[in-house]
Structure formats: structure tokens, C-alpha cells
Amino acid sequence: MQLKKDWDVQAKVACKDRAARHQPWDRQKMSKVVVVGDLNVGKTCLINRFCKNVFERDYKATIGVDFEIERFEISGIPFSLQIWDTAGQEKFKCIASAYYRGAHVIITVFDMADIKSLDHTRQWLQEAMRENEPDTCLIFLVGTKNDLLPPEERERTEKDAIRLATEMHAEFWAVSAKTGENVQGFFFRVAALSFEKCILKDMETGIPASIGRGDGIMSDYAKLDEATSQDTKKGCC
Template identity: 75%
Template sequence: MQDMGNGMMHFAPHVTRDRVISKFPKCYTPQACLQMKDDWDSQAKAACKHRTDRHQGWDRLKMSKAVVVGDLNVGKTCLIKRFCKDVFDRDYKATIGVDFEIERFELSGVPFSLQIWDTAGQEKFKCIASAYYRGAQVIITVFDMADIKTLENTRQWLEEAMRENEPGSFSVFLVGTKSDLLAPEEHQRTERDAVKMANEMKAEFWSVSAKTGENVEEFFFRMAALAFEDYVLKDMERGITPFSIGGRDSIKSDRANLEDPQPKLVKMNCC
């Protein structure tokens, strides 16, 4: 978001006001978070300030890829649809193969997009879905808080996604859905188990409800902010100067998914 000097605020194309993130989003619980912080990394913050001060164009959008994995019927698609479309559909249909959404943000004055890949939880589609794990900057492992077995299975889902990516190239989130179905005491017990699992995974834990919308936007904002900051810092490590970040000739529009050819999509359906 830029001040145009006439009292008007200019947003990146296709970025709505509710996708503008100016302050670093907080974590859900300090017991399981990727970073304890309340502001952007100082180097990343300086790089973004240089970029906006030079009024660089919005034509080269940064983009990261997030893959959502987990058992069948844990609520992966409902979670994504609640954030992207602000809807909750009770009529569940299993995802066939893969599907994805693109969400556009403005973070610290810089445009940023997320490809959010919704993968099938059924065993017969694993060979299809796993092909789309490659190139992920974020791995989101999802479980049903009302079904503790799905929490145990997140280990396997994470291992499968990690096999398709280079070590250290991604961050991990553990998300418990359907929190609205649990009584307070049961919720606390499940959350303690989830925090323990998150620490083993080196993941950040979030408890959400796609039905009520509780913590859904907060989770995606936090995830987007961490992915964006990681993107900027890695650009700087590769020698891209603060003045060229987001510039026309410096980076490709989708490092995560467009530099290398992806397998051709098969038939897709999404609840």
C-alpha cells in the first residue's frame, strides 16, 4: 500500500483492503510457533522500504506455493474455502486429485501472492497429489481435532511432502480443524497433544474452525507473512539487492511453481 501524496492510498492490482497486512501477525500460541516476534525482520523491512520509496511497479508479483495435506475428511477444502471465498459448505465432496486457489496480498507495502494447493486425502489419489508437493515453500498438515487418529497421521503426510522438497526450503504448519466440535476440556487436551506434535515436526500449531471462521484469517495471514519474509530474505541471500526486489528484471513471477514444468492436471473437483 502506497501513499500517493494526495491523501489517496494506492493498492496493488487485485489486492483488496482485507488482504493488506501492515503489522506482523501474531502466532496462535507461544508454545508452538515458528518465530517469536512482533515485527518484520529488520533486513526484510529495510528492503521493502527501499522498494516502495522508489515507487517500483506492481507488475512482477512475488509468489510462494503452499500445499495442504492430511487425511480424508479432516476439512482441508473447507479451511481453504472459508478463507478464500468466506463460505462453509456442509455438503462434503472429496477432492479428486488436486485443486488450488491464488490469494493476493500486500505485505509491508509489497505485493505478494500465495498458491494454495488443496490435495486429496484418499489413498488412491496419493500418487497424483504427491506430484504437486514439489517446490512448496509452505507445508500445511491438517488434522481433525475431533478425531485424534488424524493427528497421528500427520507425521506420514509431512514425511511424504518433505521427500519432494529440499531440506530447509519450506516452513511447516500443523492445523487442527473443527475446533467448534470440542468441549473446552477436550479442546485443551487435544491442543496439548497437538503442541507436542508440532514441536516434534518443527511446525507452528493453529486451532481453527472453518464452520465459525475462528482463527482462519489469522492463520492464513500469519502463514503468508512468514512465507513472504522468507522469500525476501532468500532473495537477498542470492544477491538480489533491496533496490531490485520486486523489480521488472530481477525475479520470475512464480519461483515456486512456474520455473519448472508441473505435471498436467487431471480431473479435479473440490467441495
């Protein structure tokens, strides 16, 4: 997995302890991920590339909401991402907003070939945060379709996106669902950070943080001690 190297010491110790004791409630550990952004920026393609390793050229707009569940095993502990794909059409906003609640991660998506969609990410983030408590969500800004831009234009767009990500207190990633560039690394990063946050929250409250069942399916593996150079993906949702 794409892992940060500065794992919280307390989280590392807690994971090793839980792995040794095989606590049954660990199987319910899950983070809710909400993906928002304009119509046709590539939200569904991004999710499908990671969860199903497919890219569909024929675009079909998401109606309302949809979701996928991707399962991992991190430091011997089963962990899942429940990834909610929300519609970018105005008429579905009232429906989609109901699913923003309880998010642990908010991914705001824009089309790198359409600079207007980058400007709109502020509003999408504001709408998602209205349904959540301040400072409770990990925030990511993702630029899709980076394969469509020539190098100079891509560099300019990335600079604009990085400035905006700083304002949003978000982490910026440029990806391509078509080529698969950075897609797996991005979602592994999301899993690593949200997993650590779950562990730290458990330690703080003494109550396991979960939103549903995560039956153990051997899928993606990671160790908290070291970042592996090879990504192993044996199955998906």
C-alpha cells in the same frame, strides 16, 4: 494482518526500498502453499472459508488437486499465496505428490475430533518433504473443527498437537471453518512469514523468488512496522 512483531531488520529495510523504487518484478512474488492431510479432515473447507468466506456443509472429496490464489499487499509490495488443496484419499496420493515439489509452505491438517488423523500428520509431512529440500519449507500443523469439542477435550487435544508440532518443527493453530475462528488470522500469519522468507531469499541470492504471476489485486493490506488491530479484506480469489 496477523503479523509477527519481530520482523527481520534487513527485510524491513529492503521492503521500504523496493516500495520506493516500484520494482516491476515485485509483482511476480508468490509463495506456494501445499495443504495435506487425511480424507475429510476439512482441508477444502479451511481454504474456502479464507478465500471465499463460505462454509459448505455438503462434503465433496477433492479429486487429485485443486488450488486457489489469494493476493495481498504487504508494505506496498504485491504478494500472493498459491494454495494447493490435495486429495486425502489413498488412490490419489501418487497424483497429489507431484504437486508437493517447490513448496514454500506445508500445512498439515488434522481433525481435532479424530485423534487418529493427528497421528497421521507425521506421514503426510514426510511425504511432502520427500519432494522438497530439507529446511526449505515453513511448516504448520492445523487442527480443524475445534467447534465440535467440549473445552476439556479441546484442551487435551491441543496439548497433544503442540507436542507433535514441536517434534515437527511446526507452528500449531486450532481453527474452525464453520465458525471462521482463527482462519483469517492463520492465513495472514502464513502470508507474513512466507513473505519475509521470500524477501530474505531475494537478498541472499539476488534473484527474485517467485513461481508465477501475481497481478496486483487490492485485497489484504499490512505494514511491516506495526500490526493493525483491524483486518481489512476487500476482495479475494
